[in-house]
Amino acid sequence: MLFFQILRTAFRGIVANKMRTSLTMLGIIIGVGAIIAMLSLGEGAKQQVIESMSRFGTNVLRVRPGMARMGHVRTGRVETLTLDDAEALKKEVPGIRFLSPVVASSIQVKYSNRNAGTLITGTTPEYIEINNFKVAEGSFFEQTDIKLARRVAAIGSTVRKELFGEGPAVGEEMKIEGQTFTVIAVMETKGQTSFSDPDDQIFIPVTTSQRRVFFQDYVNDINIQVEEASLIPSVKEGIERVLRDRHRIAPGAESDFTIRDFTEMMMAMQETTRTFTVLLSGIAAVSLLVGGIGVMNIMLVSVTERTREIGIRMAVGARRKDILRQFLIEALVITVSGGLIGIASGVAIASLISRFGEWDTVITFWSIALGFCFSALVGLVFGIYPARKASLMDPIEALRYE
Amino acid sequence: MGGGPVEVLSSVDLDIKKGEFVTIMGPSGSGKSSLMNIIGCLDRPTEGSYSLNGVRVDSMDEDSLAAARNRNIGFVFQSFNLLARHTAIENVELPLFYAGIDGSEALAKEALKEVGLERRMKHRPNELSGGERQRVAIARAIVLNPPIILGDEPTGNLDSRTGKEIMALFDGLHAKGTTLILVTHDPNVAAYSQRVINIKDGKVVL
Known part of the structure; x- marks a missing residue:
């Protein structure tokens, strides 16, 4: 069966079940969004270090008058x-x-x-x-x-x-x-x-x-x-x-003076970034897993609902692998659509972080490619079981299903 | 369900010739559905043999069975069995996709014209009457020009006037040389055929 026809059927299914499909996508969206945000944060931190190195030089200390209190706010006399x-x-x-x-x-x-x-x-x-x-x-x-x-x-x-x-x-x-x-x-x-x-x-x-x-x-x-x-x-x-x-x-x-160590500050900043990165990758992993299970669940529901359709398709000549391919592509359409929305929201989150947070973020082509691949991978891994189940149906039973 | 294997059909020795119009009749549970599934390549007999166009079907693998259904058999069901989310023409195109045929739209249009439904090809099944739906199903069955059309109570869900129209269509197909095998309860339907095969308790009764 032509790829285009399969896609058309998949998109019709999504349109017919907008609510449940978008809820299913949510996990993938959050997961991929977290991947993008995480990678942009890591890349931003890396570039910030490089930039700072070239701006401030390496191994630079700055001695400034006054005492350090409450972060970087200095108090006391400044003429020391x-x-x-x-x-x-x-x-x-x-x-x-x-x-x-x-x-x-x-x-x-x-x-x-x-x-x-x-x-x-x-x-x-x-x-x-x-x-x-x-x-x-x-x-x-x-x-x-x-x-x-x-x-x-x-x-x-x-x-x-x-x-x-x-x-x-x-x-x-x-x-x-x-x-x-x-x-x-x-x-x-x-x-x-x-x-x-x-x-x-x-x-x-x-x-x-x-x-x-x-x-x-x-x-x-x-x-x-x-x-x-x-x-x-x-x-x-x-x-x-x-x-x-x-x-x-x-x-x-x-x-009555403060020594600022840029190397130390940079390391502290990188440490914060690393913590954040670990947190985000945790979020990404968990939501992709849960999202994947959601996709599997919804695909199982869909396979059951469409038992009759599977029987009809088999009666008119669909082979088992045609059915398998169709349901696998439908799962992929859900996860990849979720992935694309996730990429968009990840980019948005990254720009919010750099605007309102103290971190720089940089979106790279590779982070987008990785987010995309992950969404496709989730579709494959969690779509294969429902698709297999659909393809193994007995056409006679399937045609009789009410 | 459960228990040991149940013998549904036994000692069925049946020959249907090319171009023949036969009806299979018999009470519920007589095994006529099982016979139909075997003829339609949806199922294989556990014992015995079935040849279609001189090719043994009982030893085919699943993919070949699917191909045999695709190319040799057009199904028409009592409950139409159209895909609800697809338009009439898309339903008719379905066998063409699985046959891997390009330019399926023209062929599908032609089939719809043959059943007199070219004006309604962009409609979905729920926008069509019962008779129209069955015409779409027939168009789907004939779109690949299979040698055999297999009908399972094709007029069972239709009023008698519409049923007659559908039977007229079948008659036309028979006139063109298609082998027609219809399963039915209805003696009026059987009256159209050249031969009636009666099944009872899994056996052909003469």
Whole structure:
């Protein structure tokens, strides 16, 4: 019998029993939806790690003023870290490859008649090493510029576009807080991430930012790259020791600074993702199993209801394998339709998770293919028994069935 | 049910010739249904032999039996036995699908025309009268041009006027050379046939 005719019969059966078929599909929909959501979450976490690695660099610690309380909300004074602290850490803590103090705040900048709101990052050349920035044009400021607090700026590509358009940027003069700065470098584009635009910022020497722009003698942040991952704990200890000593914090008292370990955060995040993934795969497995049993049940009901039809088909020449094929395809139509709806809802759930949750999700072709295959597999596994039962009917008995 | 095997038919020695029109008559439980199932290749005799067109049916496997039903026999039942969710023409197409014939729609249309139902081919069985349903069933039976039409009380569910129309159709088929075998209680039906075979207690009574 032609495949198309079998499909037509199957779809008629579904239309005739809309309610019971859609209830049967529900398990498959939930199961496949969970598979899609789970895989998109795993893939999202993976890509987030890769992205973060390239953004923050590897083995990076950040020391920030204030105490960590209630998650990432900082309390207490924010003026506790100074350039001298940074200097001392560099000298006294072994295992640090790069260290750069950061003074950062959003501000309005001006070039001829154009204005732009952007982030000013006062720092040292080591910053671009730690955070994987590269210079596209000109050259980044040097130690001398920091010593003399020169008014020089290295601008991100977004700022360049906003202020200079297609015109030349390096060598031009721009205004930051009324001070005239010379653009000495344009940075390579890093690309927008889900968090922020790293290209929308201007780097100036840390000393210049303190004395001429923000008028503060503290720093907002100290970025540290540790030589290798295994040294992270000892470097953290070293930072703790040196800063507590310099800040004269009594033993037992809380530190007035916080060390953020991105590697650790990433691992914690991955751990949460993994827990979630395990939970979702559990849901997927259980609902596919229960859904499959539901399909088997409904197919058994259908076979019994259609005993007469089976007899008629056999009388006009259907072989056992024709009947088997027909009922198997009908089971597949139910599970694969459920699977397609499940894929759609899985994609929807994934986008909801990334919009409202703290995880990124990425839908891949393979997750969709896998969801589809699983729905077909459930149809085959749980459809074969009812189909076999139908195909083994005695045509005479079947024709006599009321 | 249960118990040992029951002998339903015994010492049935029967020859039906090509192009013959015979009726099988007998009281309920006489074994005429079993005889019909064997003739229709729905069942095989446990003992003895049955040849169709010179081919032994009793030793065929299931797939060959299905093929024999498909190609050699057109069934017409008392209760029509149409697929309720399918239109008239789709019902008629059914044997063609199992025969693996493409372009089945034209053949089905032709068969429906032959029974005078081409105007109602898009209707479902529940939108048709009893007589019309039986015409659809006959169209389904003849669509593959089988040598034998097997009718099981084909007029049993019809009023006498409609029954006559159906019998006229059968007469026409017989005139074209189709072998007709009808099982019936009705002497009026038997009157159309050339030969009446009486069955009683599993035996042919002369």
